[in-house]
Amino acid sequence: MGHGPMLRKEDARFVRGRGRFVDDVRLPGMLHGAILRSPHAHARILSVDVSAAESHPKVRAVITGETLAGRGLAWMPTLSHDVAAVLATDKVRYQGQEVVFVVAEDRYAARDALSLIEVEYEPLPPVIDARRALDPDAPVIRDDLDGRADNHVFDWESGDAAATDAVFASAERVSTCDLLYPRVHPAPLETCGIVADLDRITGKLTVHATTQAPHTHRMLYALIAGIPEHKIRIIAPDIGGGFGNKVGMYPGYLCSVVGSVLTGAPVKWTEDRSENLMSSSFARDYHMHGEIAATKDGRILGLRVRVLADHGAFNGTAQPSKFPAGFFHVFTGSYDVKAAHCRVTGVYTNKAPGGVAYACSFRITEASYLVERMVDVLSHDLGLDPAAVRMANLLRPEQFPYACATGWEYDSGDYPRTLTLALEMAGYDELRREQAERRAAYEATGRGSLMGIGISFFTEAVGAGPRRTMDILGLGMADGAELRVHPTGTAVLRVSCMSQGQGHETTFAQIVGEELGISPDDVELVQGDTDQTPFGLGTYGSRSTPVSGAAAVMVARKVRERARIVAAAMLEVAPEDLEWHKGRWQVAGDPAAGRTIAQIALAAHSDLDLPDGVEGHLDATCVYNPPNLTFPFGAYICVVDVDPGTGQATVRRFVAVDDCGVRINPMIVEGQVHGGLADGVGMALMELMAFDDDGNHLGASFMDYLLPTSMECPSWELGETVTPSPHHPIGAKGVGESATVGSPAAVVNAVLDAIGVRHADMPLTPAQVWRAVQGRPIRPDLA
Ligand code: MCN
Ligand code: CUN
Structure with a gap:
């Protein structure tokens, strides 16, 4: 239904x-x-x-x-x-x-x-480069704060430093890399x-x-x-797009x-x-120093990361308060590592505040980019195939629920199945053959274009969050829901979250329709009005499905249980004698005797004698406090063609296999993935909030801050696997930020794979790629 x-x-x-x-x-x-x-x-x-x-x-x-x-x-x-x-x-x-x-x-x-x-x-004098912010002679930006003598915002760490050092000390191979996830902007159309x-x-x-x-x-x-x-x-x-802005x-x-x-x-x-x-809220601006420890045949043992986080002039990040670096500490990604440790230092600079926006899942974008780039750097250094290295290190299905080295408990997953499907859809071996031919032809003639294949495998943590560990301004991150079924059997659902384009009017009606056996067309969603909706924390961090969506399921099930008592009175049987079957309560063993929700709703408002303690009408409220986050994941493969003469990279194909558990509306899920993949192409190839040395903003219009259009995007090739979340009432995981989190690394890995360069920072504009091909230093500020 x-x-x-x-x-x-x-x-x-x-x-x-x-x-x-x-x-x-x-x-x-x-x-x-x-x-x-x-x-x-x-x-x-x-x-x-x-x-x-x-x-x-x-x-x-x-x-x-x-x-x-x-x-x-x-x-x-x-x-x-x-x-x-x-x-x-x-x-x-x-x-x-x-x-x-x-x-x-x-x-x-x-x-x-x-x-x-x-x-x-x-x-x-301004502080523009975050790497200069802590210099002893740097001007102090926040002299309004008592006793502040520098531009330091916070230090934060996660993981086991000693255990990680030990793993690194005995590893056969350590690869390191400095990566910048540049400042970008969510830029909603409205x-x-x-x-x-x-x-x-x-x-x-x-x-x-x-x-x-x-x-x-x-x-x-x-x-x-x-x-x-x-x-x-x-x-x-x-709302005409929010994206965390x-x-x-x-x-x-x-x-x-x-x-x-x-x-x-x-x-x-x-x-x-x-x-x-x-x-308004920018995104990212993370300077990351990554280190990956492995055996010489590519078994990943540990990860160590130092981050310098540019927070702008005021620390205005919007994320669960106990996590100053958001959920960055999920940076071990999809791999089974022995130990990991990250240290994040936040600094003030003379730039706009923000940092957590643009489908970021509270900094998982940065984390996912880091680990997926590091796996490619390691593969490059060891001369191994990046698909094989990933396959050998992915968590195995029997390891779930999986407690990772930095304290997360991943709820469910079957990673090898998802990567295998993506590799098959892409025709990976054939692509590698084509790549070798193209490279040989280019080397022989100095003409033609190069091609690259980039892979990323991401794990997200969305649906903040359990009240015991997550709050915003002291408010626990639980969401309310209210459901009322009218006498004629149509219903109104009131929720606290707020759609900005994700289609909640449709999907929340579908959730209730499914639980009550009525048509989603008969369910109206009320949202975005605090006088008319129950309290809750809102829509970001892809939390609507994991939290408000779960609340909608639970409140519908409460109504269904109320309906059962009314149906029992109507049918003159005990409630225990009824079973829920295809959208109605019916007498066990006598399927002809049953009542639909519409029939029950009318009776609940009528002169029917209800058992003592049953008030009549058909409605309920609930507050859902999620036991854990949900952990969607996916395997992405990007194929690019690069003209080494001009540095122009063109995305030829993009295969995306997402697993967000049970899909409420597969079409909307695909739409969310399409949008996020376009984001990834944009960030990898075009988008940059640039500043000159005086702090003048160089990208304050869409002539300078380049957003991807359909011209830069291929026809996406989507696949899916379904691994339900064990703790969500219908097994759904959030998906609204998955593709934005997962795709930038795939595009960057593809471009660098094409030109055979170990690392270059985003955005890989033609100028940047050309410099990289020429072996010249990359200048992200001039991209
Ligand atoms: N969905 C589904 N089945 C699932 C998971 C999700 O059918 N297993 C559906 C949901 O019902 C919902 C949509 O997919 O209609 C996205 O759900 P969810 O993953 O719960 O994410 P949210 O609704 O909480 O949306 C927030 C997320 C964030 S944080 C950013 S940023 C972002 C994104 O959504 N901003 C967007 N996608 C966006 N899409 C549009 N059009 N506009 C934005 O501003
Ligand atoms: Cu970080 S952008 Mo969304 O969570 O609104």
Whole structure:
């Protein structure tokens, strides 16, 4: 009844242009905000003169850092135990930082008024290269923090250092490599925005906003602005892509709220593209030194990693609070290693804050790229085939549940089966033969193109998370769900998570349909409105299916059990005599005597005599606290053609075999994988947030920050295996970030395999590849 490749309900409105996004919200008397931003990466603010802007005929309020400071709002707490400036008071700390917020009668007037503001800056030397951030003479960025004498954010480690050192000391082979996972940006098509409306009479704040986590935002407004939480309503309408960009709290949101408080009118603020790229959550920026220990025949024994993490000017990463490097410590990936250890040092630089975004699974992107690149480096050094090295080291099915060296318990997997399928689909041996022929021809004639085959095998950890170990701002990561079946048998499901394009209106209806034996068309999803949905932490870290999805299953099963009691009363039998069969409760041994959920729902609202203690109606609530994360995995194979003369790499084929356990909607899962594979091609070949030495942002438009299009993508070849999660009620694992996590390494491995180079950093633009072919140093800053 429920699961299957059902077309997406939401597309009926999206393809007709009838989606309703934040920028479509128009309230009576609504004003418009605009932000004056810093042109400097690092500068002291000497003076701010807003008098001319204030006298602009259409300006209704001008908010400076001092205005906010008067209300105790110039700084806000981040999700990572730091504070971030809302509007700068003392210094600006990155180019694009928010300095003044203007509220005017229309958007043009607000923008015009920005040019009337005079800010006097005293430029300071910036810290742009994270590797220089801890130099003794580096300028101190966060002199606002008490007693801070350097740019150090945190040190964090995981794994057993001594055991790892011992493994390395006795290993036959140790391969090392320095890798940069460059700064990239999630760049959702819809930028961030808000309409804030404080009703001065009721004291109620209604916020329409682009948020992946409405309930978390409600609490943040309560904590930061001091508005009682029951007087705050967050509405997230349709969202045009989130990709982690819409998890955190941005200054523009808070300024809009303050603007509404000051003017008594609703205030809308919508970012433009450059503002989004310059100031909102970036992703990655991990400098990694990897070491892999192995036997001379390629048996992997241990992994050791040092990371320098560029967190920008404020530590605003949005991840479970006990994990400052996110879930990076899953870096042993899919392999059975004896020991592993990582040490991560976070530093401040004069760049925008963020770090955890872009389908990152809380830094598993970085971890997966690291290990999959290191396995190829090892294979290169030993002269072994990278597919064979992977196959020899993959965890075996009988090792699950598997406790890895850094403390995770992988729930389930059959890795060799998945890799075997991918190799078969790709025709791996034939590809290697073709590669050898092409290389021989190139070497003989100096003409033609080279080809490369890149493999990656990833393991993800998604669905944060068990309350005992995972929280955000002290909030345990459990999700509520409420389900109500109406008298005529249709149902409404209310959830806390928030779709940004993942198709939840369809898949959550399918979950309930499957459990209750009704059509998904008869189940409506209510999401994205805190006044109408139960509490929960939101949609990121591919947690909707593992957590809210499980909550939806459990609440539907509760309703089904309630229905059983009603059906028993209808049929005048004991509830124990009923069995659930193909969508109805029926008498064991008498299949003709049965009742569907629709029949039961009507009876539950009727004059039927119900047993004592049964209240009638047909509904339930539940809160799901996941016992563990889910561990989806997959095997990816990329085939590229590289023109050594121009350095141009073209992705010819991409085979992706994903295992996300039971698939609720296989079509939507494939769509998620398609999107993530495109992300991987983009990051591997094109995307880069670049800065010059003064901290000027060099990629603040889509002319410079290059996103992949269908022109750069092949026709994806997808396969699947299904290894259910043993602890999820329907065996499903999250999949929304799998392909973004797994694919960059496959593309990079393929390009480097083509040109026979041991390592070069992303993005492998034609210039970079050409330099690598020529044996010249790679300059990621110039990519
Ligand atoms: N699904 C399924 N069967 C499974 C697993 C998932 O049918 N075994 C379906 C789900 O029901 C859901 C979709 O696949 O409709 C993704 O589910 P899930 O893996 O639970 O991920 P989330 O819904 O929590 O989405 C979050 C994830 C993240 S963190 C980023 S970042 C990302 C991603 O989703 N952002 C996206 N995919 C995106 N896709 C779109 N279109 N837009 C974004 O902003
Ligand atoms: Cu890290 S991006 Mo998604 O978790 O929203």
